[in-house]
Amino acid sequence: MTINSLYIFDRHCICVYYQDWHRTRRPKPAAEGGLLPGVSQAVSPGTSAGPSSGFDSPRNTLASSSGTVVAINEHTNPQLSIPMAPTGVTSTGLAFDEEAKLVYGVVLSLRNMIKKISGRDEQFTSYRTSSYKLHLFETPSGYKFVMLTDQKSEMMRSVLKQIYLVGFLEFVVRNPLIKMDSREQGIDNDNFRSAVDRYVRGLPNYN
Template identity: 55%
Template sequence: MTIYSLYVFDRHCTCVYYHDWHRTKRPKPAVKDALLPAVSRAVSHQVSAIEGTPTPLSTFSSPRNTLISSSGVVVAVNEEAEYTKPPSSGGTQAQPPVQGSALAFDEEAKLACIIIRDENFTSYRTSTYKMHLYETPTLYKFVLLSDPKVEGPSARFALRQMYSGPFLEYVVRNPLVPMDSRERGIDNEYFRASVDRLMKSQAFFN
């Protein structure tokens, strides 16, 4: 069992924080002005001073092959939704339709937001991964994507710990972090480090 990635959405369903661990393929950086600043350096739009091209500020690699290998995209449609089979390549497992090698991160975040906005659930499972949702009293939504075998109660408890611990301490009570401004994400080094420690301490983190 393992976890893949974490999104935090505000009450406007805008992605304000992102963190990943065992993704095999990071999404493409967001297009210019499509993502709030300070969500994550790994997926924010960055411009190279030399070439003038978008580049992420951090590298990423993983020996695991845990996500949809043809896309690296981890947001999904409901399991009951219609799937299309990919061209025959030795396997017969149906996959959600994909275009290109990966989505830009802002598009991926929008898909995740659509799922949690239109569905009433605390977690749901696909053959590839499981999505866990914890919503705070102030309508912030913590979305964790994990291995399908991760138990829902355990993941939700971890998300609740994240909210009552690092989120309240380093975000809500921090006067330097704009809350609900729709202008900036909530990323800061203390919150990110605390989230990383918390998730790595979970029994289902591998």
């Protein structure tokens, strides 16, 4: 199982957090003014396109135009000893703020389509193409956790839910320094990023 990247969007459709693990093609830094501060240092405006740490090592995101939708009916930084990203990383040619909009657009479009076709009790939880699989978990407050993996991975909704319950609630919601729904600042902080990284790397099939 290859886990590529994690995006978190708030209820205003704004990307407030980004983290990746196995990307061979990274996005360009966001355009000036195109990304909130506090989302990810790896993709902030002015960030170097050189190799980064394991936290920030961007893999291919939306690379296929065809796929199948799977719907399931379900009611700054201290120095950290993290492996460096692999060499030979190339660019997608797309700025991160544009990439985030595309990811959210896919989620919104497919979710709306499923509700119209199958009814409101049916939930969009994953989408698979020939090269990647997108997984979605939405919190009661409207935050959307989106993870991209290889196309053969199992359902990751439980993983996203655990990231929400263990990391997000503890280091974001209960953090007095984080302004939720501010529309001015992301939710990135060292404790949350470290907790997510440890959990993801500790998954049985992580590679």
